[in-house]
Amino acid sequence: MQQVRVCELFAGVGGFRLGLEKTGHYKVVWSNQWEPSTKTQHASKVYEARFGKTGHSNTNIEEVPTSAIPDFDLLVGGFPCQDYSVATSLKNSKGLLGKKGVLWWSIHRILSEKKNKPKYLFLENVDRLLKSPSNQRGRDFAVMLRSLSDLGYAVEWRVINAAEYGMPQRRRRVFFLAYHESTALFKKIENSDPKTWIVKEGTLSEAFPVSISPQNSTTFELDVDLVSVSEHFNTEKEKALSPFLNSGVCVGGKVTTIKTMPSFDGNRTLLGDILENGTASPELYIDAADLPKWQYLKGAKKEIRKTNAGFEYHYSEGSMVFPDALDQPSRTIITGEGGKSPSRFKHVVQTSKGLRRLSPVELERLNMFPDNHTLLEGIPDAKRAFFMGNALVVGIVEQIGSVLFQKISQIEEPL
Structure with a gap:
């Protein structure tokens, strides 16, 4: 056929x-x-x-x-x-x-x-x-x-x-x-x-x-x-x-x-299974000075916040697993996964060299794309992460x- x-x-x-x-x-x-x-x-x-x-x-x-x-x-x-x-x-x-x-x-x-x-x-x-x-x-x-x-x-x-x-x-x-x-x-x-x-x-x-x-x-x-x-x-x-x-x-x-x-009841692939071992870029690692900001964003909160108009309101949210569990499938990738800035929703993994964000290749693997499918001159890593946040x-x-x-x-x- x-x-x-x-x-x-x-x-x-x-x-x-x-x-x-x-x-x-x-x-x-x-x-x-x-x-x-x-x-x-x-x-x-x-x-x-x-x-x-x-x-x-x-x-x-x-x-x-x-x-x-x-x-x-x-x-x-x-x-x-x-x-x-x-x-x-x-x-x-x-x-x-x-x-x-x-x-x-x-x-x-x-x-x-x-x-x-x-x-x-x-x-x-x-x-x-x-x-x-x-x-x-x-x-x-x-x-x-x-x-x-x-x-x-x-x-x-x-x-x-x-x-x-x-x-x-x-x-x-x-x-x-x-x-x-x-x-x-x-x-x-x-x-x-x-x-x-x-x-x-x-x-x-x-x-x-x-x-x-x-x-x-x-x-x-x-x-x-x-x-x-x-x-x-x-x-x-x-x-x-x-x-x-x-x-x-x-x-x-x-x-x-x-x-x-x-x-x-078949085989399962976990977050730890898709990690680059030893080849991830040094710039993915979290700077010690930024760690408190990551911990705050990932943590539970109960606080009073103010709107732009000055109105006060109670804000609360639960904690995220931090760093992400390697013995589970990963959380959903979102379009804002790239970039260095601390974020509640970006993935962070613990490796022998310290805490780091996921690489573009790892994000591709989580969607079962071939390694470096999105690697192209003129395409920044943040854009590659955005692609995977939108992909299936x-x-x-x-x-x-x-x-x-x-x-x-x-x-x-x-x-």
């Missing part, structure tokens, strides 16, 4: 591409990476250095006409978590539009306008997507599911914490796969018992096995009108919880969602991609 043709949007430094290409079954035919808030397109430069310029676009995706994107089978991307409310209803053939600058609608537009619609979608986001916004819990995800149903896709999703499947970082993200109604996989999910698909037969459950808590499952229908979903979803009760649990499927606007638990865990993409290809092959869908 030939390789699956991939379009990678919001590509960053290529985490999706690395994971999919490691399986040997996927070929990226077009990619896009654009950082709106910066003049120098650092991530795009790294992407081009690693994968070449052919088929790569460094233009705002909102300005790329769908006609400029070649046909592909699978759309992948970790798109920004934004406000997905529907802004206007148009009376012409375009149907519904979201707010400008909300990049979910760029995906929607490409799916709508492509004559040969992609058969599969494989997307990633922060897990708060399932419960945002705070005044209408779950609305954003409901808008996405309804719009994908309208476009002819069935969806399965799961919140996966990489560390719970033996990977070196505690990083929780929601992954979802969608299958177009023209595929045999769509018909398979349509004719399956939703709970069986979520727990046993689905792509995500085969890649990352789960067990279930039988009491926790919900089924409901999404309103057929997308504007109505946007305006009225989960508004009945004030401060209602999101109805979306950590696993689920949506077929034809009908949602089944279950709370699942990871089922894994490559091993998750590889496992899901491997099972997805297996499923496509088994039911022999010609690409």
Whole structure:
């Protein structure tokens, strides 16, 4: 069977591409990476250095006409978590539009306008997507599911914490796969018992096995009108919880969602396993003069603080493990991980030479990137850390991609 043709949007430094290409079954035919808030397109430069310029676009995706994107089978991307409310209803053939600058609608537009619609979608986001916004819990995800149903896709999703499947970082993200109604996989999910698909037969459950808590499952229908979903979803009760649990499927606007638990007894990679031994740069070590500031920031606090306007308030927070435990998977990497300044959230490890911050290579290893993937002239270490704070865990993409290809092959869908 030939390789699956991939379009990678919001590509960053290529985490999706690395994971999919490691399986040997996927070929990226077009990619896009654009950082709106910066003049120098650092991530795009790294992407081009690693994968070449052919088929790569460094233009705002909102300005790329769908006609400029070649046909592909699978759309992948970790798109920004934004406000997905529907802004206007148009009376012409375009149907519904979201707010400008909300990049979910760029995906929607490409799916709508492509004559040969992609058969599969494989997307990633922060897990708060399932419960945002705070005044209408779950609305954003409901808008996405309804719009994908309208476009002819069935969806399965799961919140996966990489560390719970033996990977070196505690990083929780929601992954979802969608299958177009023209595929045999769509018909398979349509004719399956939703709970069986979520727990046993689905792509995500085969890649990352789960067990279930039988009491926790919900089924409901999404309103057929997308504007109505946007305006009225989960508004009945004030401060209602999101109805979306950590696993689920949506077929034809009908949602089944279950709370699942990871089922894994394989090898585990810990923070201590990924450290550079003896090769870390001396500038990563914490100066003794800065140690009290680190200890203060990492420590528990109960104090009175003042706002700029002079208003006094009580502030408290618990302590962080300091230094970070080497016999556990690491905490989640954040975008502010780089730089020398003391911080509550940066990782600090104890080594034989003293306390130090993590190196760019170690941050890459925590996301299962190849060593020095982001090393490029003109890219400072702080920017390399920023990339990893935005990236996904490559091993998750590889496992899901491997099972997805297996499923496509088994039911022999010609690409």
